[in-house]
Amino acid sequence: MISGLMSGVKPGVIPTLIVGGYLGAGKTTLVNHLLRHADGLRIAVMVNDFGELTIDADLIEGAEGSVLALAGGCVCCSFGSDLLGALQDVLQRQPPPVLILIETSGVALPAAVARSARLLPGLRIDGIVLLLDAETVRQRSADPYVGDLVRQQLLDADLLILNKTELCSPTQLAELNDWLPTMTTPGTPAVQANQARVPPELVLGFHAGLDADPEGATGTTGTTGASGAALARWAAQPIAQPLAPASDRFVNELLVLSAPQDPQALLEGLSDPTAGVVRAKGWLTDLAGQRHLLQQVGRRIELLPLAPDAGPSGPDRLLVIGLAGIYRIGNLLLNK
């Protein structure tokens, strides 16, 4: 899906990810994993209930009704039957979260949740990450009661995390990898995981290293050097350490774009599964000199024009996570 060319990046609009998947797919395990690796990011996690969420007690700083305050500024909110009300409360928090994760209920249709959340002007849906129980997803998709629901969830997804692969034989996994593209919207990439341990950036996006927030309301000042150094540090780290063996599944790259790009060609290239790009964020300048924020979650790519005074100074940059063995991006770029 390529969209966003119509609307500019608005100040104070909080990026939001939907984390979906049927019961048992590992959504809560993923949320726990991400909270443990939030690394100072102020994340607000919306969960249907606190039931299975096992947050280390030393991380919890306070609890008030349906909100848990966690160390480092994260909050976890249970929304029950009123997601929009809970989101409105979260949007009014001071300081506001930099990222919202919505963990949907197992029977929710993630695209419907996204449509509802989009009604709130204060947030922007970046994409739908769908977790799958690799062992049971095919069976569930044929279930007489929930099969249609599971199949719709697959179609809704922008990025799949095929979880619990350790429970599958290589043959099963191979069959699954053949089957998945027949069930999803074309171009939806899948990554594999055990116990939902994926590189946190895969879901959270890139914040560490982006000391100059490209979406910030206030223009940034001359931090090009520092920013460049921080980015370089980020790029030098293998993704997912110390979460081996995930690192052999992913590559990451920091691309410094020294020349204007043809956005249409780039979007088409990034959305081609053979490029192996599963997550990207950054900014670029088009051939007419307009700067854009680029945001990719699986098959969903958005290009949002930046106001002249918004976004960072310094050279255009793209941070990319790709699938090891497939990833190739260099030839998509003009004069990299």
Add this chain to the structure above:
Amino acid sequence: MHTTIYSARKIITMNASHPSATHVAVRDGRILGVGSIDELKGWGPHQLDDRFTDKVLLPGLVEAHAHLMAGALWRYTYCGYFDLRDPDGRNWPGGRTLEAVIGQLSNASARQPDGPLLGWGFDPIYFGTQRVSRHELDRVSSARPVGVLHASGHILNVNSFVLEKAGLLRTGVEHPGIPLGADGLPTGELKGPEAMMAASAVVGLDRSFLSGDEFGIRAFGKLAVRAGVTTSTDLAATLLEPELVSLLNITAEDTYPLRLVPLLRLIGMTPAQAVERSVALNGRSTERVRLGRIKVVADGSIQGFSARMRWPGYFNGAPNGLWYTAPETIRECYTLALQNGVQVHTHTNGDEATEMALDCLAAALKAAPTRDHRFNLQHCQLADAAQFRRMKALDMCVNLFANHHFYWGDQHYSTTVGPERAERMNACATAQRSGVPFTIHSDAPVTPLGPLFTAWCAVNRLTASGRVLGAHERISVADALQAITLGAAYTLKLDHEIGSIESGKRADFCVLDDDPTEVPPEQLKDVRVWGTVQGGRVFQAPQPV
């Protein structure tokens, strides 16, 4: 020990071994005995009270599916098509045209000039093809929030002011529940819970709305007296501590006329948490608040096309509806509840949802074999005969939504499920033939609280347009009266305390001016309710003004 003996024109006891009598003796809020004055004199000194001597007494009516919100709504402006009496007995005439409804709202706006203005009970289905948009509501006011909730509870119309405050008065809104006008802006019609929630806080329908505030709890009590009801469920409560304390305090007052059975809704918690909480809540039950049951919602509604249907699905070809709770969660909840002696009531509307609930209970009963659990299916509107036979095999009870025939039967016939299945909806006669214990309900505020009206619906099965929908599913007046008294009590596991007038039970009576067994069946809904006796306390309904 004070004993009062009431005389009555007739006491219909619902006790099969003593079906009618002329006197009932009451001591300490309980029934000492039923019979003739001579038979009761043997209990010793007493006071003879003849205020009901020209009245007919039924056991206090039991509404097994209503919501306290039916009381809270009277904070707001009634905008329905049919005349309705408020908790104090004042008649609010129905709005027969859109202009009339706008007039009612404008009057309310003049009476209460500040804050959000909310109307409810709106049903433009009776206005033909005329749609309502924000522009009509802007005529009520463009300077304050104006919202109108539809009778179904599934649609909210709002004015431009509300859209503006909710951040929705803009182009580019993409949502199936938010139709856009020719100008690309939302029309102000918000369909379905998600779309409604986007504006609900602005119109004052906030999240605490459902939980029954003090006004709502009191108003609901008054509605109950006017309907002859002495026990009612509140079928989906969150039962958070402040709400519970408020409920316990208000109902403990001597003047509170109703026994409430609030069910904890399984949402925002795991089945294990819900069962554990129910067990704990059960220990806090009082005479007038009975806690410790769970409500599960399996699917949506038929008229909202969100009910889960088996093949061949919706008559108009609409896609299948939504699961609100996963089958695995329901099965786990059933198993844990059976193991812990907690009763579960499950909302199923479509027949696929009913089938799923039956499967889940069959599996749970294998894991935790239990006798006399009396798990209930609530609404269960589309169940077929085979499903009723399964309910019987699994020892289930069912609570059928008889009022639906009158209010939406014509739409079910023409659009949602088609003629044949519309005729089997809420199949009371099949429940009876299958031996499934059953009751019937209003789901107030979705339809008005009034078990005698609900009984009339089950007896006559007339739609608003006058069609008899499902003649073979009609039941007798006697069976309908049983369903709204002892039948309902049985489904709530309260039949040893209430539901019939016999020695040892609570002194709960529905006091009538007319004899429901004497009036023609088609006039059952017009039987006049004088008031109630609840736990031996006499409550006269306000006289119509």
